[in-house]
Amino acid sequence: MVPMKRLTRRGLLACGLLGATAVHGAERTVLQLAAFPLVDEIARAALPVWRQMHPGVDIQIVSRQYADHHTAMTTALSTSSLLPDVMALESSFVGRFAQGGGLEDLAQPRYDIGRFRSRLVPYAYDQALGRNGAVVAVPTDIGPGTMLYRQDIVARAGVDPEDLTRSWASYIAAGQLIKRSTGAYLIAHVSEIKDILLRTGIQPGEGMYFDQDSRVLVQSERFVRAFELALQVRRLGLDARVNAWSNEWAEGFKRGSLATELGGAWLVGQLSNWVAQQTAGLWRAAQLPEGANAGYGGAFYAMPRRAAPERKALAWQFIQLMTLDRERQLAAFKTHDAFPALLETHDDAFFEEPVAFLGGQKARLLWRVAARRISAARVHKQNGFADEVVGSELDQVLKRGKPIRTALQDAARLLERRAHR
Known part of the structure; x- marks a missing residue:
């Protein structure tokens, strides 16, 4: 298993991706996640681990019912207003949004999602591929x-x-x-x-x-x-x-x-x-x-392209925690029947x-x-x-x-x- 790398604050600043408020302590940084039921609970369960990784960064989870959430995300992406830092999406919406250009391309060098491709269920990864080769989301669970x-x-x-x-x-x-x-x-x-x-x-x-x-x-x-x-x-x-x-x-x-x-x-x-x-x-x-x-549905995490740039590195760290961390994936599977998209979980004894x-x-x-x-x-x-x-x-x-x-x-x-x- 390839471990998820944790960037230091200095490393994040070197990438030009972390706002100064989190460094100087003038105020706490707040990362906003927009989600729908069950995904919100899974994310909430991961907060203690996140706080250990980033003591000065809070996660605000905005949860709506499934239809209301996706309607709100459609509006936010089309108007570039009220954009969260991270949004959870059901698989059918990932495909639709992939064609619109409103989501961050995670294939860019600063994210380089391609290096994780072999660790994810192939069809789930491919669902987030745009026609131009962009990868707009990372799968967290599948059906x-x-x-x-x-x-x-x-x-x-x-x-x-x-x-x-x-x-x-x-x-x-x-x-x-x-x-x-x-x-x-x-x-x-x-x-x-x-x-x-x-x-x-x-x-x-x-x-x-x-x-x-x-x-x-x-x-x-x-x-x-x-x-x-x-x-x-x-x-x-x-x-x-x-x-x-x-x-x-x-x-x-x-x-x-x-x-x-x-x-x-x-x-x-x-x-x-x-x-x-x-x-x-x-x-x-x-x-x-x-x-x-x-395949019947599945959840993904994505970043709006026009979301606050100073928090994008943190948003990417959060997405990696929820999608590429074996323990997080298994915890979601055991407590919420969220079948993991991360292949390295598939040899766990829980499957048997x-x-x-x-x-x-x-x-x-x-x-x-x-x-x-x-x-x-x-x-x-x-x-x-x-x-x-x-x-x-x-x-x-x-x-x-x-x-x-x-x-x-x-x-x-x-x-x-x-x-x-």
């Missing part, structure tokens, strides 16, 4: 994709758990048997299947919706298959037609009316801590069907410990394998709009019987108008 299934429901239906993952066809066939035998739905909503299939088979240089030259990809066979399988599951009555994070979704887990869920490994923590605590021991984890590999909520299964070993297999897709500045357009067209297919290829053709037409904006 390897996994299938969670209720082993009691599966057993009652006489389904072999391997049938859930062998192929999408066997997954759907197992769902029919589960529904017929137990009345439980296979999945909450078919959009979960669509989302995985859209992330499967992306070619090098492509994004989910656009290629590197902003050509629209939504009429490809990847999209056709995703829509076809989603429609098949809906017609068979295998999804509960409830959206993730809704009250109905949570009730489905509590009542045992949902047999499987496709999502990030962090979902185990959500289920065990608040969504469905009473179902502890009934769930198991597996890889996604048909060998699919998908049984997960009580999963009936003692050593599921973290599965997720570690998945993390290495995921590849990053290029993120286009219009990805958010594309998500809405494709989701809307899927609704037209599911609810109104719109032909799949017509729906994708209409989606492509809309996206082509926005591709180069």
Whole structure:
């Protein structure tokens, strides 16, 4: 392991990056971090270590709910006002902001993030790469994709758990048997299947919706298959037609009316801590069907390009503490289920410990394998709009019987108008 270097105040001054207030003691330096729930708690837990490193520097954590936080960061970057020194970002926003030029390029010599590349999960590092080679953020945690299934429901239906993952066809066939035998739905909503299939088979240089030259990809066979399988599951009555994070979704887990869920490994923590605590021991984890590999979110740290220059060296030190320090990464994993992006944590014995909520299964070993297999897709500045357009067209297919290829053709037409904006 390459240890994180701690710069002295003299070294920071030599780099021209530390304000004089921290040196002469006229007043304490305050570094502001803007974050969202769980990331804020993880950062707060690191403050005693930070104070040992920098006794004269306080960290002010400004926390907002997830949507409010990212809206505030979007506004701050576009107006260059009320900028924090460090901002936490969810992975999808990193990709969008990478194209805008509002974030500091950490590939610059004074940061040289490239020297740490081999220490980070490859796909997570690549998510922060801009088209011009800039690296705008450092990953702190990731969400390897996994299938969670209720082993009691599966057993009652006489389904072999391997049938859930062998192929999408066997997954759907197992769902029919589960529904017929137990009345439980296979999945909450078919959009979960669509989302995985859209992330499967992306070619090098492509994004989910656009290629590197902003050509629209939504009429490809990847999209056709995703829509076809989603429609098949809906017609068979295998999804509960409830959206993730809704009250109905949570009730489905509590009542045992949902047999499987496709999502990030962090979902185990959500289920065990608040969504469905009473179902502890009934769930198991597996890889996604048909060998699919998908990442579900993850948190990054970034610095606004126009933030106070005199505090940027300290901001970079804080980011390194949160992303490149083995103990900090493991602490976040053990207390908040934040799967670490730092590879040198992956040999820790904690990965081999049984997960009580999963009936003692050593599921973290599965997720570690998945993390290495995921590849990053290029993120286009219009990805958010594309998500809405494709989701809307899927609704037209599911609810109104719109032909799949017509729906994708209409989606492509809309996206082509926005591709180069």
